[in-house]
Amino acid sequence: MDTSSPSAFVNGSLMRRYIGQKVRTVIQVVGSDVGSVVGKSTDDLQIIVKGSPPTTTTPSTYLEVIGIAENENSIRAEVWTNFGNSFDPVNYNELCKLANGEFKHLFI
Amino acid sequence: MGEILTAGVIEMIRNDRVKNHEQMKPVLQVTELKLFTAQQEPSKERIRVLLSDGTAFIQGMLGVALNPLVKDGVLQPGSILRLDHFVCSEIQKKKIVVIAQLEVITTKSDIIGDHARGRKATEQHGGDSGNTSYEQHGRTDVSSARQINSTETGTSLVGQQRRQVFGSGSGSGSSFEQHGRSDLSGGRQINNNGTGTSHAGIGQQRQQVYGSGSSLPGSYNNPSAGLVRDPPPTYPLQRHQPPPPMYQNRGPVARNEAPPRIIPINALNPYSGRWTIKARVTSKGDLRTYNNPRGGGKVFSFDLLDADGGEIRVTCFNAVADQFFDQIVVGNLYLISRGNLRPAQRKFNHLPNDYEISLDNASTVQQCHEEDAAIPQNQYNFRSIGDIESMETNSIIDVIGVVSSISPTASIMKKTGTETQKRSLQLKDMSGRSVEVTMWGSFCNAEGQKLQSLCDSGEFPVLAVKAGRVSEFNGKAVSTIGSSQLFVEPDLAEAQKLKEWFVREGRSAPCISISREFTGGGRVDVRKTISQIKDEKLGTSEKPDWITVNATIIYMKVDNFYYTACPLMNGDRQCNKKVTDNGDGTWRCEKCDKCVDECDYRYILQLQLQDHTGLTWVTAFQEAGEEIMGMPAKDLYYVKHEHNDEEKFEDIIRKVAFTKYIFKLKVKEETYGDEPTVKATVVKVDKVNYSSDTRTILDAMEKLRTAEAGSSGVGTSGTRDVSSVERREFGLPANQSDQYGNQSSNGARPHGGGGAMSCDVCGNTGHVSANCPNTRSGPQGQYMGGGSYGGSGSYGGGLPRQHVGSY
Numbered sequence: 001m002d003t004s005s006p007s008a009f010v011n012g013s014l015m016r017r018y019i020g021q022k023v024r025t026v027i028q029v030v031g032s033d034v035g036s037v038v039g040k041s042t043d044d045l046q047i048i049v050k051g052s053p054p055t056t057t058t059p060s061t062y063l064e065v066i067g068i069a070e071n072e073n074s075i076r077a078e079v080w081t082n083f084g085n086s087f088d089p090v091n092y093n094e095l096c097k098l099a100n101g102e103f104k105h106l107f108i
Numbered sequence: 109m110g111e112i113l114t115a116g117v118i119e120m121i122r123n124d125r126v127k128n129h130e131q132m133k134p135v136l137q138v139t140e141l142k143l144f145t146a147q148q149e150p151s152k153e154r155i156r157v158l159l160s161d162g163t164a165f166i167q168g169m170l171g172v173a174l175n176p177l178v179k180d181g182v183l184q185p186g187s188i189l190r191l192d193h194f195v196c197s198e199i200q201k202k203k204i205v206v207i208a209q210l211e212v213i214t215t216k217s218d219i220i221g222d223h224a225r226g227r228k229a230t231e232q233h234g235g236d237s238g239n240t241s242y243e244q245h246g247r248t249d250v251s252s253a254r255q256i257n258s259t260e261t262g263t264s265l266v267g268q269q270r271r272q273v274f275g276s277g278s279g280s281g282s283s284f285e286q287h288g289r290s291d292l293s294g295g296r297q298i299n300n301n302g303t304g305t306s307h308a309g310i311g312q313q314r315q316q317v318y319g320s321g322s323s324l325p326g327s328y329n330n331p332s333a334g335l336v337r338d339p340p341p342t343y344p345l346q347r348h349q350p351p352p353p354m355y356q357n358r359g360p361v362a363r364n365e366a367p368p369r370i371i372p373i374n375a376l377n378p379y380s381g382r383w384t385i386k387a388r389v390t391s392k393g394d395l396r397t398y399n400n401p402r403g404g405g406k407v408f409s410f411d412l413l414d415a416d417g418g419e420i421r422v423t424c425f426n427a428v429a430d431q432f433f434d435q436i437v438v439g440n441l442y443l444i445s446r447g448n449l450r451p452a453q454r455k456f457n458h459l460p461n462d463y464e465i466s467l468d469n470a471s472t473v474q475q476c477h478e479e480d481a482a483i484p485q486n487q488y489n490f491r492s493i494g495d496i497e498s499m500e501t502n503s504i505i506d507v508i509g510v511v512s513s514i515s516p517t518a519s520i521m522k523k524t525g526t527e528t529q530k531r532s533l534q535l536k537d538m539s540g541r542s543v544e545v546t547m548w549g550s551f552c553n554a555e556g557q558k559l560q561s562l563c564d565s566g567e568f569p570v571l572a573v574k575a576g577r578v579s580e581f582n583g584k585a586v587s588t589i590g591s592s593q594l595f596v597e598p599d600l601a602e603a604q605k606l607k608e609w610f611v612r613e614g615r616s617a618p619c620i621s622i623s624r625e626f627t628g629g630g631r632v633d634v635r636k637t638i639s640q641i642k643d644e645k646l647g648t649s650e651k652p653d654w655i656t657v658n659a660t661i662i663y664m665k666v667d668n669f670y671y672t673a674c675p676l677m678n679g680d681r682q683c684n685k686k687v688t689d690n691g692d693g694t695w696r697c698e699k700c701d702k703c704v705d706e707c708d709y710r711y712i713l714q715l716q717l718q719d720h721t722g723l724t725w726v727t728a729f730q731e732a733g734e735e736i737m738g739m740p741a742k743d744l745y746y747v748k749h750e751h752n753d754e755e756k757f758e759d760i761i762r763k764v765a766f767t768k769y770i771f772k773l774k775v776k777e778e779t780y781g782d783e784p785t786v787k788a789t790v791v792k793v794d795k796v797n798y799s800s801d802t803r804t805i806l807d808a809m810e811k812l813r814t815a816e817a818g819s820s821g822v823g824t825s826g827t828r829d830v831s832s833v834e835r836r837e838f839g840l841p842a843n844q845s846d847q848y849g850n851q852s853s854n855g856a857r858p859h860g861g862g863g864a865m866s867c868d869v870c871g872n873t874g875h876v877s878a879n880c881p882n883t884r885s886g887p888q889g890q891y892m893g894g895g896s897y898g899g900s901g902s903y904g905g906g907l908p909r910q911h912v913g914s915y
Contacts, residue, residue: 090803091798
C-alpha cells in the first residue's frame, strides 16, 4: 500500500477541494462497470471510482477508497478496503466535515 | 329550676338532720328507677329510685304500695314528687330513703340540676359481686380497673367504704390516682357503655358536670364534702373533663355510666380523661400477621373521620384485632371510647393527627345506627398535579384527575422473590399537567379493571387517590401504598369540576407529563468520563450515582477473582452470600443457615479502567465478569486451581487487558473504618457500539459548540474519538495501525492547507514536536482501542486542551 502521501477525509461535496490530491472516502456501492464502480457518497452524491475493486462489489456494501481525486466526483482508486455492510454513513460524514472544517489542524 | 326541688335536703338527710317526713316533706326528682327483688323478700318486687334535689342524689326505695305508680308510668325518671311519708334509714352504712307515700307533682320533666350524671343502673343484682369488683378496683391499678366494664353495682348500697370506684368523671379518675395506683392516663373510668339507658345516642346527652380539674384533687382530701363540688353550670368546651364523682367515699359503688361525652377527634390527647368519639370509618386495613424480633401477632387498623374533620387512626392487636375486625365496616358511624392514645407512627400513619388510638379489651366500639350527615364520608386534601412536581419524594398526598390512559396489569418480581401486580395510568388535571399513577397489588385488579373497562368504552373516568405516595423516577409519579384508597368516579365537587373542564377543554389540551416515560431500564444513560467521577464528586450524595463510561480495562487483579458463594435458592434468586469453608469439604452459609457440599463460584473482579481522561478501579461481579472474561467463574477457577494450568490461565487474563467496553457503573461513597472512599461497581458491560457511541460524542460536541463557540477542549478529544473510533475498529486492527503508523512516521510535509505548524515527530500540523501527542510519555498514555495507535495525527488530545488558533 502506498502511504507516501497522506489522504484527506472527504465526502462528496468536499472532493472538489482536493482535486489532484490524494483523498480517501467511503462510498456505498450502487453499481459496477468494467473498470469502475459507481457509488454513493456519505452525503448522497454520486462518486465514480476508477480502477478495479479487489472483490466483486455487491451493491450496498461500503467501500473505502483511497486515491487521487480526478474531478469533483471521481477518484482514481489505489487502495480499496471493504468496510462491510454495517457502516454508519452519518458518522463518517460528520467526521469528514469536522476534519475539513473545525478540526482541520488535527488532520493533514 | 332548682327552686322546685328542695335544694340541699339530701345533704341534710345524710347529716341526719332530716330523718323523716315529720321534719320535712321534700320535693325531689326521680332520676332513675330500678326494679329488683330484695334478697330478703324474694317474692316481692321492690323499686329502687335515685332521688335528686338538684344538686345531690340519694338512693330511695319505694314502698310496695307505690309500685303501681311506676308500672302505670305515672312515676318515671324525671318525675318530680313530694315525699309525704318517708323514713331515712341506714343500710350497710348507706343512707336510704324509704318512701311509703308520695305525691307525684309532675310526671314528665327534664332532669333538673346540672349534676345529672346518668348513672345507668343496670339490672344487676348482686351488689356483692359488684362490690368485690370494686374492691378490686381500689386495690388494683387502673388497667384492671378498666376491666370492670359492666359489672356495676348501681344497686349495691353495700359497703361503700371503698373509694369510689365509680366515677363518672375525672373526679373518680383522680381518685384512682390519689388513692391508688393508677396513673394519670388512667382516668380510666369504669365505664359502662351501652347498657341500660344508653345515652350514647345523639341528642340524649345529659349535662355533665365538669369539675374544674384543680378542684378535684382537692376535694379528695375532704371526704366530708360528701357531695360533689359545685359543678359549673356549663362545661368548658376545651377541657373535656368527665364529671366528678357523685359520691365521695360512700354512696353506692357504681360504674360510671354517664353518657359518653363526645369530643372532637382533634381534641384527643393522651391526657384526656374518659373520652368518646363519634366518627365514621373511612378506611379499613387488612388483618395482618406480623413477626418481629419481639414476637409475632396480628394487627389491624382503621381510620376515622368525625364531624369536625378530625382524622385519626385506630389500631388493634391480637385478640382485640379479632374482636373488632368483623365489627368495623367502612362508612359506618361508631362511638369509640376507652382507647389508648399514643403518638402516631409516622412511618405507617399518614393522617394529620399527632396521635393514634390503640384499642384493648377495655375499649368499646359501638355502632351508631343513626346517620349523621355532619360527618362526611371521606375527607380529601387534593393537590393539583402541577404541585406534585415540586413535592418531596415519598410525601403522601391526595390527588384527583381524569384518567387519560391506562395500561394493562404487569407482573413484577420483587427483591424478595415474590411477585406482585403493577398497573399504571396517566392522570390529567386542570393544571395542564399529567402524572403517572402506579397501582400495586390488589388495586390493579379491582379499581384497575374498572378503570380499564371505562377507558375502553371511550370514557375518561375521574379517579381520586387518597394517600398516594410521590415517587421519583424519571420525573415524579404517584404510587399507591398499603393504606391508599382509590375512588373511581367519586361523588365529589372536585370530580364534577374536573369532568366539566375535561369536556370543555381538557380533552384536547396538551398536557405536559411530569413523569417521563418509563423506559425499560429506567435510567437515562448518563455518559461520563472517568475524570468526572472525581471532579464531580459522584457518589458522595445520599444516593448512588449511575453513570456510563466508555473505557478500557487496563489491569485486572488476579489474586481474588472469585469468591465461594451459596448456591441455595432464596425464592427466585440465588442466595449468593459468601460461604465459609468448614474444612471438611462442606461450606456453610450464614444467611441460609445451611451447609452445602458444593459451593458456587462467582466472579468478583477488581479492574482498573481507563479512558482518555483518567483511571479508576471498579469491581465487577458475576454477570459482568462473565462477559469480560468470556467464561463462567467456575471454569476459570478450575483452570487455575484444579487443573493448575498456569499458562492457560495467564493467557486468558492477558486477553482481557485492553479490551474496551461500555461500562455502566454504580458509584457510591462508602466508609471503611474512618475513611470514606468512592467505590464503583460494574452493573453492566456492553461491547462498544461504535455507531451509537459516535453519535453520542457528536451530540456532545454539538452541545459544547453551542455552549462555548470555539472551545477545543472536549471537542478535540471528541474528534479524536470520532476518528479513532471510526477508523480504528472498522476493518482489521493490524491494518489500521499500519496505516496510521505509516502515516505518522512518515514525517510527511503538510500539504494543502495553511499548516502553520508541523510536527517533526508525527508529521502532522497543528503542533510542534514538543507538544506532539504521539509521545507516549505525554499525558496519560491514552491507550485507546485495541492496540495502541500510533497516535495518528488526529488528536491534539494527547495534550489536553491544546488550542490552536488557526488551523
